[in-house]
Amino acid sequence: xxxxxxxxxxxxxxxxxxxxxxxxxxxxxxxxxxxxxxxxxxxxxxxxxxxxxxxxxxxxxxxxxxxxxxxxxxxxxxxxxxxxxxxxxxxxxxxxxxxxxxxxxxxxxxxxxxxxxxxxxxxxxxxxxxxxxxxxxxxxxxxxxxxxxxxxxxxxxxxxxxxxxxxxxxxxxxxxxxxxxxxxxxxxxxxxxxxxxxxxxxxxxxxxxxxxxxxxxxxxxxxxxxxxxxxxxxxxxxxxxxxxxxxxxxxxxxxxxxxxxxxxxxxxxxxxxxxxxxxxxxxxxxx
Numbered sequence: 001x002x003x004x005x006x007x008x009x010x011x012x013x014x015x016x017x018x019x020x021x022x023x024x025x026x027x028x029x030x031x032x033x034x035x036x037x038x039x040x041x042x043x044x045x046x047x048x049x050x051x052x053x054x055x056x057x058x059x060x061x062x063x064x065x066x067x068x069x070x071x072x073x074x075x076x077x078x079x080x081x082x083x084x085x086x087x088x089x090x091x092x093x094x095x096x097x098x099x100x101x102x103x104x105x106x107x108x109x110x111x112x113x114x115x116x117x118x119x120x121x122x123x124x125x126x127x128x129x130x131x132x133x134x135x136x137x138x139x140x141x142x143x144x145x146x147x148x149x150x151x152x153x154x155x156x157x158x159x160x161x162x163x164x165x166x167x168x169x170x171x172x173x174x175x176x177x178x179x180x181x182x183x184x185x186x187x188x189x190x191x192x193x194x195x196x197x198x199x200x201x202x203x204x205x206x207x208x209x210x211x212x213x214x215x216x217x218x219x220x221x222x223x224x225x226x227x228x229x230x231x232x233x234x235x236x237x238x239x240x241x242x243x244x245x246x247x248x249x250x251x252x253x254x255x256x257x258x259x260x261x262x263x264x265x266x267x268x269x270x271x272x273x274x275x276x277x278x279x280x281x282x283x284x285x286x287x
Contacts, residue, residue, distance in 0.1 A: 006188035006242060008158045011038055012045050012199050020078040022046040026070045027158075034068030034105075035155070036228040037206030039094055041199040043108040046076035047090035048195040055088050055112040057198050061232045062108040072096045074105070081109075088112040123236065123272035124264055131268070132162035132183035132244045141167065159204050160185045162244075167211065172218030180212045180249045186242040200241040201274060202233055205263060210280040212249035213259025227281045229258070239273040257281060 014022040024042035026034055040062055048057065068074065075095045082089040094106035138156035141149045145168050152161075162183035165171075170180070184207065186200050210226040239245065249263045263276035 004188045006158075006186050006190045006200070008186050008188070008200055008203065009190070009196075011158070011203070012041055012196060014042060014045055014049070014076070016049070017075065020050055020080070022049065022076045022078070024074045024076060026068070026074070034070050034074075035206070036064055036231065037203040039064070039068055039074065039106045040108065040206060040231055041203035042074065043076055043092040043094055043106060044110055044202050045195065045199045046078050047092050047108065047110045048112070048199070050078050050080060050090060051088050051112045053195075055114050056194050056238065057110050057112050057235055059232070059234045060108055060110040060202065061230075062106065063230045064106055064228050066103060066105040067227075068094075068105045069096055069098070086113060086116070126246060126266040126270040126272070127179070127181065127248060129164055129181055129246065132185070135162040135164065135183065137162050144168075155207070156187075158187060159207060160187050161207075167208075170215060170218060173215045178212075178216060178250055180208065180215050182208050182247050183244050184208075184241075184247055185244045188242065190240065190242045194238050197238065197241055198235060201235075201239070201245075201265070204241060205233055205247070205265070205274070205276045206231060206278070208247060209249045209261045209263045209276060209278050210259065210282070212251045212261050213254050213280060213282050215251065224285060225283045229279045229281055232277045234275045235273070236275070237267075237271050237273045239267045239271065244268045245273070254282070257283065 010027060014024050017023050044060055077093050079091040081091050089111050092108045093104050095102050095104050138152050138161055142153045164181045184204050190196055190200055214224055246266045249261055251259050251261045253260045259280055259282050261278045265274040267273050
């Protein structure tokens with residue numbers, strides 16, 4: 001594992017502007033709007049900065065309200081909803097200035113806990129798939145698809161990916177084998193801070209999930225325009241996102257231009273570490 005500081009820390013590192021008010025920046029990007037995982041990861045970081053260090057996040061639920069402007073700073077205002085004996089709850093509103101008005105672009109509620117003595121434990125087993133070594137990554141996709149993969153090239157500076165199937169030409173999927181799987185790893189080394197690890201995993205969890213909403217059509221990235229509408233993550237076990245993890249996505253339902261997508265995440269040792277659910281808007285580029 002490299003000792004280079006993860007470039008993602010330039011995104012997750014927030015400035016404390018006032019009590020419970022934090023500011024995040026957006027890296028230079030070819031996109032005309034802010035990547036949803038960035039806002040979710042920064043909002044979770046802001047919430048965690050107001051919570052005792054012995055309480056880790058166990059779930060978050062969020063809504064994307066407006067597209068973010070990548071040329072404007074984002075202010076995260078934290079509301080301390082609850083500080084209980086077992087659980088701590090925070091609500092975060094992300095705001096930007098638009099024509100002299102402060103508008104909300106994102107809302108998140110996160111719950112934190114010191115943990116409980118488990119009564120019973122169970123989890124989903126990790127699928128039997130090839131490991132990330134030797135699989136094609138973003139450089140191979142960029143070389144093959146050029147401009148269609150340009151946005152992936154920029155995102156690859158923060159998160160590495162290894163593909164078990166071609167993300168641009170995956171071929172149609174038929175039940176019961178409708179899952180989409182990708183290996184991911186945050187590039188560089190993250191600090192030894194569980195709060196950072198959770199925020200980094202939240203960032204990465206928005207990367208590939210929405211594409212499973214059209215997987216049954218046999219079309220991949222570049223054939224549609226997608227936008228996350230909401231995003232929820234349940235954290236089952238701590239893990240380091242700067243080490244390889246397997247992300248499996250599937251979509252049980254799609255209608256009216258929206259797709260519901262489920263995601264499961266396993267660390268490389270087979271531990272089921274997180275579950276993700278997202279609904280997204282999907283529009284064909286042909287429209």
